Amino acid sequence: MSTRLSQLFVRTLREDPVDAEVASHRLLVRAGYIRRQAPGIFAWLPLGLKVRAKIEAIVRQEMANAGAQEVLFPALLPREPYELTGRWEEYGDGIFRLKDRKDADYLLAPTHEEVFTLLVKDLYSSYKDLPLSIFQIQDKYRDEARPRAGLLRGREFSMKDAYSFDYTDAGLDVSYQKQRDAYERIFTRLGLEYVIVQADAGAMGGSRSEEFLHPTVVGEDTFVRSAGGYAANVEAFTTEAPPARSFEKLTPAEVLPTPDSPTIATLVAEANERHPRPDGRAWTAADTLKNIVLGLTHLDGTRELVVVGLPGDRDVDLKRAEVAFAPADVEPATEADFLAFERIPDRPALVKGYIGPWSETGAFLGEDSATGIRFLTDPRVSEGSGWITGANLAGHHVFGLVAGRDFATDGTVEVAEVLAGDPAPDGSGPVELARGMEIGHVFQLGRKYADALGLKVLDENGKLVTVTMGSYGLGVTRVLAVIAEANNDEKGLIWPRNVSPFDVHVVAAGREEIVWEVAEALVDSLEGAGLDVLFDDRPKVSPGVKFGDAELIGVPVIVIVGRSAAEGTVEVWNRRTGERTSVAVGDVATAVAAIG
């Protein structure tokens, strides 16, 4: 096949579009792959569609390898299935809803678990039909609060979503592994670096969940990884508790005056000045126990105050807190929360800046304490660890307060921020923090949807069993953007060969008749060799413009037919390395094939 640039529906832009910040967005628009229609919604031009189709082809091959069959659901769906699982409400403002002429509710599907489940229920009723894996490549619609970065977070995006159906947990493990393997092959073929991180399975009720993240500074997720191979989303990171220590040699706790020390920084300074450590080492923030009051809003609307205690050198990571307290909503306690607490009879006052689990009159925090406020601590607050913390008395802290001896907790909680250098929970060394973009997610859903929608089959014993499911998402248009993000330079895009819109970009540079004759013949022969050729045949366009467009469009191999055409040679230009070599016309196909 070949396409003449003079005929291709495209217009490249000389300047960067003003609304594009990240490289992939900027370049895909500039090079004429996509055009914005509305925030987070894009039209696809021929170049963009060709790349998209190549990515889809790779995905389809690997889905077939994994034994999944392709189906296609509409993007426009009725309300009922989503009503059955509660997601019509749960999604809130996150979905596009619409009504038909009879005032019936519809939505543009944000994801398709429900209808996949219902279709299987419709067709299958025996264990003999399982396992089953089916998938589609379909557009999803989410009314994002803030679409950003072009294709990286859109309101309309293409996703490959696969679902597996098994009637045993062991079967689900096998199906899950097949998809997981397929993802590894897909991203490897696409040349995309990826890290598989443990994800939070949380509110979805699943048992196993892993995300494929592509490390990139424009990524939206923060994850951690260790040199020893541990990787996890920060939401899923767990902290190893130090071993319990004996209390025996520890000195008793002591209340000391610390006026004007409502913050950790002032407390540490004051402690070092007025109450230096007996061993001569300086107090640090990590020696203090910071007690943060959080306000939880439970699903039934009730409000609960919770205090979390964590080492003073760490802040609460609200994303981790959301996971820890799911499904409740979490926010720092508000003034209204403190006022409401004050109005409860027979409760001691919370002294801001001096809150702690212990007071001279007994336990202050915890379900069985004077306040009755639930008190959870970071795993580092292990039995036998000693702390400086608030004495619930303005201007006073208690020093040497020992967990398990002087105060008790209602349990541990993972809400502290993760810092670079923290030890990985599997002992594989200290972790580093990195940014990543989620490009795939494999997820053992378990029986949540099958339960809600009544998907059961008869097993070998003639008993009805609920099917267990997995869901496996891969953002096709996001992957396209991520590839563009990872493969460009200041001149434009540089596609990997197997997703490039064309195999080779032939540029005719020069006005001599011979240039055009040689170029035409070359295009024919490359086509004959099975290559998909983009031919810049524009007659009155200067070479500089053609070279610039070729670099912008990003086909990895460019062939320049120009001043040496008469001698039967052309230049083969490796877009990625910039290297240009003179090649006899007859050897071009071989030279092109040699460039990955």
Next chain:
RNA sequence: CGGGGCGUAGCUCAGCUUGGUAGAGCGCUCGGUUUGGGACCGAGAGGCCGCAGGUUCGAAUCCUGUCGCCCCGACCA
């Protein structure tokens, strides 16, 4: 939802402070000259200056309101 910025030609922008009825570059059309790194000359097409009120003899410009967009944050399977 909070913070910041911006709406003038297809694109990137100037003009607004100090009101006088629309500009540049690129792109596009026609003619000619050019042709290995975004050429040049000449002639053109193209804008309800986001929208609605108001002030004024007169508003892109001043005032009020409104809508929209972009960026950062919150949120997000």
